[in-house]
Amino acid sequence: MLVTKNLKFAYDEAAALNFPDWEVASGDHALILGPSGCGKTTLLHLLSGLLRPTSGSVVIEGTHLEALSSSALDRYRGQHIGFVFQKPHLIGSLTVEENIRLATFFGHKPKRNKEINQVLEDLQIRDLAHRKVYEVSQGQAQRVAIARSVINQPAVIFGDEPTASLDDESCTAVVQLLKSQAEACGATLIIATHDHRVKSEFPNQLTL
Numbered sequence: 001m002l003v004t005k006n007l008k009f010a011y012d013e014a015a016a017l018n019f020p021d022w023e024v025a026s027g028d029h030a031l032i033l034g035p036s037g038c039g040k041t042t043l044l045h046l047l048s049g050l051l052r053p054t055s056g057s058v059v060i061e062g063t064h065l066e067a068l069s070s071s072a073l074d075r076y077r078g079q080h081i082g083f084v085f086q087k088p089h090l091i092g093s094l095t096v097e098e099n100i101r102l103a104t105f106f107g108h109k110p111k112r113n114k115e116i117n118q119v120l121e122d123l124q125i126r127d128l129a130h131r132k133v134y135e136v137s138q139g140q141a142q143r144v145a146i147a148r149s150v151i152n153q154p155a156v157i158f159g160d161e162p163t164a165s166l167d168d169e170s171c172t173a174v175v176q177l178l179k180s181q182a183e184a185c186g187a188t189l190i191i192a193t194h195d196h197r198v199k200s201e202f203p204n205q206l207t208l
Ligand SMILES: Nc1ncnc2c1ncn2[C@@H]1O[C@H](COP(=O)(O)OP(=O)(O)OP(=O)(O)O)[C@@H](O)[C@H]1O
Pocket: 011, 012, 034, 035, 036, 037, 038, 039, 040, 041, 042, 043, 194
């Protein structure tokens, strides 16, 4: 279960962002919607511990993120949170497999050879395993980013506009892959978007 209460964040004193209280059941798939600038990315960053709230709380499976020290929060993120961004944000000079292996290192879950092979297989990128990331297409790179987000079997996978730069076919594929990978590792899936193509796929929606 992910629960937020009285969540507020201010980049500066003039403009504070207030977020509604929200609950997402474990393993549920949910969407954060709203117009540009309403705070979708900010909320995702608060939920995933990338930002600390000005006040309020985020509780994931009983862990209060605001109670963790900076180093404990970094460790928590590495082990329990997966993130997929609009652009894949991979290291171009490393291979596909090395990019995924790096996440296992930061998640303190090294030597996951079997799991890495499985996720490459599931995402149909096994033949790209030893290619440098700068040699693969944008759609393939987004699959690598999804593989990286699930390799540590996180409690929650967050997606920030993961389909915004994709055509209709790739959009559908990425949504289905995120959902199936979240189901495979028992993760909750939360996506922030203004992409109307994905709306019907997610019954639990928070509109900001
Ligand atoms: N680093 C920052 N410093 C100051 N203000 C910021 C910063 N990042 C975002 N903001 C402001 O906070 C508000 C919320 O931004 P945020 O990026 O969370 O919105 P969003 O809904 O994700 O937008 P979009 O759909 O365009 O990505 C906006 O008014 C934005 O200008």
